[in-house]
Amino acid sequence: MTINDMAEMPVQHPRAPKTGAEARGRYFNSGNAFNIKLPPVPPRILRDEPAQALAKNETGWVLCDLSAELGCPFPATTPLMLARYATVLAGDGLDVTLTCTASIWYVIEGTARIIVGGETAELGKGDVFLLPGGVESRIEASETAVFWAVGNDPQLAFEKAAPITGEEAATGFVHYPADEITHQLDVVYGRDANDGTSGHALIFSAEPTEASRNIAPTLTLSLNTLKPHSFQPPHKHNSAALTLAVAGDPAYSMVGDLKCDWSPWATLLTPPAEKHSHHNDGDTRAEFLIVQDGGFYYHARTMGFEFY
Template identity: 75%
Template sequence: MSTADDMAEMPVQLPRNPANEAEARSRYFNSGNAFNIKLPPVPGHIFVDEPAKAMAMEKTGFIDCDQSDQMQCGFPATTPLMLARYAVVKAGETLDTTLTNTASIWYVITGKAGLVVGAEKAALGKGDVFLLPGGVASAITAEVDCVFWAVGNDPQLKFDTSVPVTGAEAAVAFVHYPAGEIAHQLDVVYSANANASTSGHALIFSAAKTEAARNITPTMTLSLNTLKPKSFQPPHKHNSAAITLVVSGDPAYSMVADQQCDWSPWATLVTPAAAKHSHHNDGKTRAEFLIVQDGGFYYHARTMGFEFY
């Protein structure tokens, strides 16, 4: 029996006389000490050194946007459930992109390359987006020096010690969104008027397997958001974390929890879950930014919590 006066101060309770290994592995807490773990907050941050390093194109490999130390996380992570990374592939070289996640969302910042995903192939160019299924052998071979940006749910699988499901039962298949088709589809969106209930003109990416949920993967969403010149997206919040790639916008910035994050080319912005934030375009041309969220979780749980201030 514990001698602690307060339940919250009690240590873990162990089984008294376990009869076997299965019983010996049991542990018990209470309504005081089970919920008093204090996790460090997810930092709101804009990564600028990592894209600068990637654009220097010194060697083939990955450059992670890693905040695991600040979050006291035992594996690379940008947010608790997502990892953003830049990838450099030097001309004539090949990068293995077989990753341990459900899926990863990729954007071609610059270059031309060939992509092999299992038995499928694609030619990649600047501005393309593609979706890679996790656990499926894939590789990029560059024709010229290339830089990519990618976000996957690697930390989600690390946290759960899970492995990707592949084959016919996989939740995700390889999808290629060429830059020309993206531009056309965005023009279609701009041909319609936005109303007060929408957050401006944005192109939402989906796929055949996830069309019903209107997500690109079961847990992640991808949108190409835009801001017209001299405009801003009003302050808002949502329960999903967001990882944003600055595609264009000068000068432009975001406000995250009252902190101004100035945009720079190909910077990665982290917006923590439930943080008040807004995006501002002070320039004379349209701003564009790619946003990946772990919103699929919250849509499925009916807890997205999107609201404008």
């Protein structure tokens, strides 16, 4: 049967390849190359995963894995990011060597020691730290500790790439202690926010990525706040966002038409380019930690941030 519509044509193979390199070629056209339908990134508030980690039944991981919905052949929460919780029981250790460029961590509770290559640090509740991918790393808990982490594992899995380590690595180990975070946030609160800013937020960066103001080449991290009985106006951006609900009662987010009520340590998934807003109906300040794959979009000049 003759197919006249380009969009209906199957992939074309080389007619008579002379080499293996020629045989590996494939050909599409302007009708059938751009009609792939990928599953959308779903708006979601993930509560079961933190509950499982905070049950503290065993040392190990709880992945926020939506790969089946996303059509990804590897664990993923968004196409380029994977959120996970980790529990390390008192006296236990957990290997946290990950295949990613970098992973961003928050200590939900407990105390622990982390060994990253030849460096060590003591960790406590409210600390943030950045781990370089591919570097042998281990957490040893002195008392049971629970963590939230986001890495760009799916990005590397999609490219079938491995992290670069050593002097050419894109990131290094960085520790942001809770008391320093509190101080830096107080400094921010000592200044007025103008109409062009999205409230009072602390943005995390590191020495290698200071020029881009990101925490890692493709990842951004901010600790956002909402004063009592206030809200962040509806807005959108082309990056996906994974948000950890740190404090706020009652607080919620609107993602499109979906209302996502916060619960302690839940993870909110905001799809790329989706209209969303955050609301604090309580009498105390709300705080939420946001990781985005925004570094990609800043670099490509396509962040697309705007208020409605």
